[in-house]
Amino acid sequence: MVYTMIAPIARVLLIFAVVGSALAAPPKEMADSLATIRAVGPEGQGNAAASAAWKRLAAGDAPTLVPIFEAMDGANDLALNWLRPAVDTIASRTVNSGGRLPVPELGGFLLDSRHDPRARRLVYELLSRVDAPTVDKLLPGMLNDPSLEIRYDAIQKVIDQAGQSLAASNQAGAALLFQQALNSARDVGQIDQISTNLAKLGQPVDSLKLFGFLTQWKIIGPFDNTGKKGFETAFAPEQKLDLAAEADGKTGKVKWRDYPVKDPFGKLDLNVAFGKLKEVTAYATTDFISDRAQAVEIRLGCETSWKVWLNGKLLFGRDEYHFDSRIDQYTMPAQLKPGRNTILVKVCQNEQTEDWTVEWNFQLRITDALGTPITPAPAETTTPVTSEPL
Amino acid sequence: MNPLFSFSSRIPAWLPCRPTLAVVAGLLVSGGSALSAADWSQFRGPSGNGLSAETGVPATLDTARDLAWKSDLPGRGLSSPIVIGDRIFVTCCSGPKEQRLHILCLSAVNGARLWERQFSATGRTVCQEKMSVAANTPACDGKHLVATFSSNDIFCLDLDGNLLWFRGLGHDYPNAADSLGMASSLILSGGVAIAQVQSQSEGFVVGLDLETGVNRWKLARPHESNWTSPTLLKSGEGELAILLSAKALAALEPATGKIVWNTTDVGSSIPSATAGGGVLFVPSKRGLTALQPGAAGEAPKQLWQSGKLRPGTPSPVLLGERIYTLTDAGILSCGDTATGDVRWQLRLKGPFSATPVAAGHMLYCINEEGAVQVVDTTKPEGEVASEVKLAEAVLSTPSISQGAIYFRSDAHLWRFGKASPAVKP
Numbered sequence: 160m161v162y163t164m165i166a167p168i169a170r171v172l173l174i175f176a177v178v179g180s181a182l183a184a185p186p187k188e189m190a191d192s193l194a195t196i197r198a199v200g201p202e203g204q205g206n207a208a209a210s211a212a213w214k215r216l217a218a219g220d221a222p223t224l225v226p227i228f229e230a231m232d233g234a235n236d237l238a239l240n241w242l243r244p245a246v247d248t249i250a251s252r253t254v255n256s257g258g259r260l261p262v263p264e265l266g267g268f269l270l271d272s273r274h275d276p277r278a279r280r281l282v283y284e285l286l287s288r289v290d291a292p293t294v295d296k297l298l299p300g301m302l303n304d305p306s307l308e309i310r311y312d313a314i315q316k317v318i319d320q321a322g323q324s325l326a327a328s329n330q331a332g333a334a335l336l337f338q339q340a341l342n343s344a345r346d347v348g349q350i351d352q353i354s355t356n357l358a359k360l361g362q363p364v365d366s367l368k369l370f371g372f373l374t375q376w377k378i379i380g381p382f383d384n385t386g387k388k389g390f391e392t393a394f395a396p397e398q399k400l401d402l403a404a405e406a407d408g409k410t411g412k413v414k415w416r417d418y419p420v421k422d423p424f425g426k427l428d429l430n431v432a433f434g435k436l437k438e439v440t441a442y443a444t445t446d447f448i449s450d451r452a453q454a455v456e457i458r459l460g461c462e463t464s465w466k467v468w469l470n471g472k473l474l475f476g477r478d479e480y481h482f483d484s485r486i487d488q489y490t491m492p493a494q495l496k497p498g499r500n501t502i503l504v505k506v507c508q509n510e511q512t513e514d515w516t517v518e519w520n521f522q523l524r525i526t527d528a529l530g531t532p533i534t535p536a537p538a539e540t541t542t543p544v545t546s547e548p549l
Numbered sequence: 550m551n552p553l554f555s556f557s558s559r560i561p562a563w564l565p566c567r568p569t570l571a572v573v574a575g576l577l578v579s580g581g582s583a584l585s586a587a588d589w590s591q592f593r594g595p596s597g598n599g600l601s602a603e604t605g606v607p608a609t610l611d612t613a614r615d616l617a618w619k620s621d622l623p624g625r626g627l628s629s630p631i632v633i634g635d636r637i638f639v640t641c642c643s644g645p646k647e648q649r650l651h652i653l654c655l656s657a658v659n660g661a662r663l664w665e666r667q668f669s670a671t672g673r674t675v676c677q678e679k680m681s682v683a684a685n686t687p688a689c690d691g692k693h694l695v696a697t698f699s700s701n702d703i704f705c706l707d708l709d710g711n712l713l714w715f716r717g718l719g720h721d722y723p724n725a726a727d728s729l730g731m732a733s734s735l736i737l738s739g740g741v742a743i744a745q746v747q748s749q750s751e752g753f754v755v756g757l758d759l760e761t762g763v764n765r766w767k768l769a770r771p772h773e774s775n776w777t778s779p780t781l782l783k784s785g786e787g788e789l790a791i792l793l794s795a796k797a798l799a800a801l802e803p804a805t806g807k808i809v810w811n812t813t814d815v816g817s818s819i820p821s822a823t824a825g826g827g828v829l830f831v832p833s834k835r836g837l838t839a840l841q842p843g844a845a846g847e848a849p850k851q852l853w854q855s856g857k858l859r860p861g862t863p864s865p866v867l868l869g870e871r872i873y874t875l876t877d878a879g880i881l882s883c884g885d886t887a888t889g890d891v892r893w894q895l896r897l898k899g900p901f902s903a904t905p906v907a908a909g910h911m912l913y914c915i916n917e918e919g920a921v922q923v924v925d926t927t928k929p930e931g932e933v934a935s936e937v938k939l940a941e942a943v944l945s946t947p948s949i950s951q952g953a954i955y956f957r958s959d960a961h962l963w964r965f966g967k968a969s970p971a972v973k974p
Contacts, residue, residue, distance in 0.1 A: 244667070482749075
């Protein structure tokens with residue numbers, strides 16, 4: 160019985176692994192089409208050539224699918240959206256005409272996690288169309304998959320199983336499964352769902368630690384934001400980040416002060432720090448010690464206008480007020496250097512007086528591309544000192 | 550006498566074949582395109598005013614009698630289906646962050662899925678819970694199907710699903726986003742797809758070449774949130790693209806982006822302007838304003854302004870000599886297109902997000918709970934002639950084509966009305 164359950168999967172995995180490592184290069188015409196599509200850029204650059212290449216590509220047959228998936232490795236986001244519908248077209252034509260998808264080759268691609276996560280997800284969906292039971296059996300091994308979408312499905316399966324345990328009054332089993340799901344979950348919605356269930360089971364989650372929000376801040380303000388001009392005005396902290404210096408604020412001299420955050424979701428509430436003010440701007444800064452050079456994402460939640468700098472370089476800014484805030488509302492790719500990295504955040508508040516325009520806060524964390532929080536390395540000192548002019 | 554419709558004043562207002570309707574609809578769908586008059590080619594139909602000029606749409610709806618089919622959809626969406634011949638095109642989004650974008654083609658005959666293309670959002674997909682990344686209605690000229698999403702990803706396909714070009718406006722202009730979501734639908738004219746992209750952080754309108762997707766022109770627009778959709782207005786032998794924003798209304802030449810006129814007397818950020826009979830009916834905080842565009846370069850002249858005709862989220866609908874507005878709560882107001890006088894008001898069961906559509910003398914109003922209330926506009930005070938409950942949340946504006954009316958929710962697409970003999974199975 161066990162053999163009959165396991166054997167088909169093992170056979171598929173074996174074939175996947177063997178065939179997946181021995182894929183041939185695509186013919187020249189196809190390679191040219193793929194190269195043309197991969198060359199598309201902003202502002203419609205390369206669109207005309209890509210359109211012609213797309214027609215040639217989409218006319219291909221099932222064996223061309225894997226080379227198209229391989230072309231997704233390292234392709235830019237725009238090119239991916241050209242390649243994806245070519246896959247849809249070829250696969251649909253193949254299936255609708257009674258043909259066969261190259262399952263072993265696709266399987267090999269899926270199991271090789273070095274490939275582009277979005278390409279692997281697409282393969283996962285194709286394989287699900289032709290052999291859903293096998294793909295479903297692969298899911299438990301994909302709880303930590305680099306594809307967020309595959310990981311999402313794997314985690315949802317565990318959440319569903321935990322729900323079944325709850326329904327069967329097996330609370331201990333449910334808690335264990337929820338905890339397993341939480342360890343791998345990166346989607347904020349799933350984390351919220353799991354945390355809510357764990358709290359009901361008497362195992363509250365430390366969300367501050369789980370998400371890795373930064374909590375040790377220094378703040379200064381208020382500066383002016385009359386007429387919403389503060390967003391574009393470079394006040395003293397933007398010109399030179401001198402934590403010992405006083406600056407000219409909106410109503411007098413202002414200076415930096417420590418402001419540790421205790422909110423469970425890492426919100427630094429500027430209304431608490433400065434009072435419920437209108438038409439004002441404030442700054443917050445912190446140091447983040449990185450043990451190495453690394454690519455990260457700086458993730459911000461903020462309901463009002465903001466800018467973020469890393470080591471004096473402006474990452475992004477958004478001049479928008481009171482359209483709600485949420486965890487990871489804005490995601491900014493960034494490069495940390497080894498040692499101390501200084502983050503500066505500017506947050507403005509506008510003139511609106513409605514009761515839904517009171518919020519003036521932000522939350523910030525540093526993660527990898529999947530959303531895994533990156534915590535600072537032990538520091539020689541965590542106190543920022545005067546830096547170079549911004 | 551109504552000066553707007555004087556040449557047809559002897560014809561009853563409810564007649565579907567009135568010259569005014571036929572002429573306006575015919576003119577707006579002609580111009581060498583591959584569309585037929587029965588096609589519902591864009592948001593609020595071929596004339597962009599919610600009106601279908603064709604006959605045969607059931608005047609009352611009954612599920613047992615009129616439901617032709619109901620099809621599953623693969624994801625959420627507020628966009629309207631559009632109908633070209635015997636094919637329906639509809640957009641959806643799916644995934645935890647609604648980053649998966651779907652463009653579907655279904656058979657109008659039986660609702661079967663003919664093809665589907667999926668893409669990944671390259672712009673932001675953060676939006677309000679009630680909103681959806683598939684909020685914008687696609688547009689089609691009979692050859693180019695152009696679909697846009699809240700992420701400002703714009704895809705052009707032919708009617709068989711072959712990708713012609715793609716633009717990631719959210720990728721190219723990363724501040725072109727809104728944390729509540731973007732909803733402006735496209736219009737096609739002058740060989741370009743016109744996309745109005747406005748948020749507090751970024752604002753522009755761009756004319757994308759229909760053959761390649763590259764910017765043929767791009768104009769700065771106010772940095773303010775704007776969910777209205779552009780409207781086409783017949784002007785001489787051509788058309789003008791009418792752009793409504795919170796504090797202004799502008800007309801530009803589609804092919805060049807040249808501003809023809811601009812007025813700051815009106816403005817809206819949610820309901821769109823409605824055009825018909827050479828007149829623009831423009832929502833604003835003061836209610837509804839009727840504007841008569843002048844000669845080229847001249848700003849429009851105000852015909853009337855009414856504080857009692859006050860559209861909520863739904864845009865105004867033009868039907869004969871009457872203009873209809875609907876509040877979010879469900880107050881349907883019937884106004885005289887010549888004077889702005891309110892003829893009657895009717896309380897419907899709200900709340901409403903979808904714009905009503907019209908065929909014959911009936912208005913089809915669907916509320917957010919999926920209750921379709923069909924209003925007979927010939928009754929002295931208006932009257933709900935029938936009600937059908939779809940029992941699902943619906944925020945999408947319905948579509949009318951080939952004697953049928955289509956509704957969509959986050960999960961389903963319904964066709965009411967039997968198949969026309971003209972439709973090839």
